[in-house]
Amino acid sequence: MLISENLNINEKGHLTIGGCDAVELANHYGTPLYVMDENFIRNALREYKKSIDENYENGGMVAYASKACCFKEIHRIVMQEGCGIDVVSGGELYTAMQVGFPAERIYFHGNNKTESELRMALEYNVGRIVVDNLTELYLLSEISTSLGKKASIYLRITPGIEAHTHDFVKTGQIDSKFGITLENGDAIKAAKIAANLDGISLKGLHCHIGSQIFDEQPFILAAEVMLGFMEQVRRETGITLTELNLGGGFGIRYTNDDCPKEYSEYMRLVSGALKKKAAELNLPVPFIVIEPGRSIVAPAGITLYTVGNVKDIPGIRSYVSIDGGMPDNPRYALYKSRYTALIANKANQPANCKYTIAGRCCESGDLIQEDAMLQQCQRGDIMAVLATGAYNYSMSSNYNRLPRPAIVMVNNGKSRVVVKAETYEDLLRNDI
Numbered sequence: 001m002l003i004s005e006n007l008n009i010n011e012k013g014h015l016t017i018g019g020c021d022a023v024e025l026a027n028h029y030g031t032p033l034y035v036m037d038e039n040f041i042r043n044a045l046r047e048y049k050k051s052i053d054e055n056y057e058n059g060g061m062v063a064y065a066s067k068a069c070c071f072k073e074i075h076r077i078v079m080q081e082g083c084g085i086d087v088v089s090g091g092e093l094y095t096a097m098q099v100g101f102p103a104e105r106i107y108f109h110g111n112n113k114t115e116s117e118l119r120m121a122l123e124y125n126v127g128r129i130v131v132d133n134l135t136e137l138y139l140l141s142e143i144s145t146s147l148g149k150k151a152s153i154y155l156r157i158t159p160g161i162e163a164h165t166h167d168f169v170k171t172g173q174i175d176s177k178f179g180i181t182l183e184n185g186d187a188i189k190a191a192k193i194a195a196n197l198d199g200i201s202l203k204g205l206h207c208h209i210g211s212q213i214f215d216e217q218p219f220i221l222a223a224e225v226m227l228g229f230m231e232q233v234r235r236e237t238g239i240t241l242t243e244l245n246l247g248g249g250f251g252i253r254y255t256n257d258d259c260p261k262e263y264s265e266y267m268r269l270v271s272g273a274l275k276k277k278a279a280e281l282n283l284p285v286p287f288i289v290i291e292p293g294r295s296i297v298a299p300a301g302i303t304l305y306t307v308g309n310v311k312d313i314p315g316i317r318s319y320v321s322i323d324g325g326m327p328d329n330p331r332y333a334l335y336k337s338r339y340t341a342l343i344a345n346k347a348n349q350p351a352n353c354k355y356t357i358a359g360r361c362c363e364s365g366d367l368i369q370e371d372a373m374l375q376q377c378q379r380g381d382i383m384a385v386l387a388t389g390a391y392n393y394s395m396s397s398n399y400n401r402l403p404r405p406a407i408v409m410v411n412n413g414k415s416r417v418v419v420k421a422e423t424y425e426d427l428l429r430n431d432i
């Protein structure tokens with residue numbers, strides 16, 4: 001079975017996504033090609049939104065973490081679905097503003113926002129600035145006071161929860177560049193300062209414990225710890241904070257070994273624990289913000305490549321080279337991330353050959369997957385790598401001066417380009 005319900009195999013034995021034949025897409029638009037399924041994205045947003053509405057009577061917001069995949073059309077979709085977005089840079093913020101995204105639904109993150117980014121956020125009146133540290137808090141206070149504004153903020157707290165995931169994507173534990181530490185008293189000090197600073201309006205708290213997490217326990221623990229801290233803030237400052245942003249991090253299926261829960265299940269379990277804790281502490285259930293990124297876009301996307309050389313080294317391994325690689329998907333090179341790949345034009349044939357999938361860069365580490373089971377490969381085949389909708393395009397580069405592929409959005413059998421492929425001219429645009 002293919003890893004996601006939006007993928008199928010048609011009567012020609014070709015892979016389909018969102019009702020489109022992947023081989024036809026590759027022939028029509030060329031490869032490498034990112035393909036994203038609009039319905040999947042919309043359904044994921046709706047499911048998250050529904051589960052927030054069902055579980056939190058004081059309301060909440062699904063803020064798509066646009067670092068997972070950021071381009072104008074995705075922001076339009078998120079906007080149309082009534083969701084918010086999390087941005088982490090002036091560039092992501094600018095992209096959102098260019099499609100007329102409602103500023104009040106924007107959450108601005110980052111552990112080292114620049115002065116000009118903070119100014120930009122204030123000028124656009126973004127909904128919440130998530131302040132990462134005291135340096136930023138004072139800087140923001142200065143800027144907002146000079147602009148005659150009041151910045152609505154959350155404080156990013158490091159609740160000290162370890163999530164079981166790849167080391168590089170763990171962000172909630174105490175040894176982290178992100179946020180203000182809870183355990184050593186820094187967080188309460190920051191809350192007291194924020195409560196009394198000119199140009200600052202402290203609205204709530206934020207935490208994010210990591211990414212690609214399957215277990216609900218760390219989410220529950222984080223919610224409880226954060227509520228405990230809200231109670232401490234009330235006790236020590238007299239302020240009852242009414243908003244809590246619990247970040248993103250919900251895991252997805254990259255291979256059939258991954259078993260993610262339904263989002264509604266996470267929401268039910270976390271909200272249950274959170275409400276119980278709120279009642280114990282006699283706190284109102286806060287307005288809850290969640291920031292899923294990967295789970296909204298990763299399974300919606302596939303990448304199509306054309307197979308080139310197939311190199312068999314007897315007794316060692318077989319390499320299959322494709323016309324993309326680490327510049328369009330650096331995740332195996334960075335994290336040894338697992339992916340499911342298949343030959344789109346032979347999708348109904350047995351995947352009984354072991355290959356290492358190599359990119360086209362002058363770099364031995366430019367691999368997409370080692371020891372992947374694929375259909376027998378030959379030059380001209382179309383390879384599909386599945387669940388590449390998150391952290392592929394957004395982490396892509398022009399290494400070896402390779403232009404970035406186009407992104408094609410598919411929807412009920414129709415396709416359209418939403419990001420054009422880069423040209424050689426584009427590569428030279430800023431060269432003097």
Ligand code: LLP
Nearest residue numbers: 065208211212248249250291292293294391
């Ligand atoms: N909110 C905050 C504050 C975050 O830092 C992140 C991800 C998210 C939300 C969204 O998390 P998600 O739902 O996508 O797991 N490049 C890595 C992932 C880095 C995630 C960073 N923060 C990868 O390719 O796996």
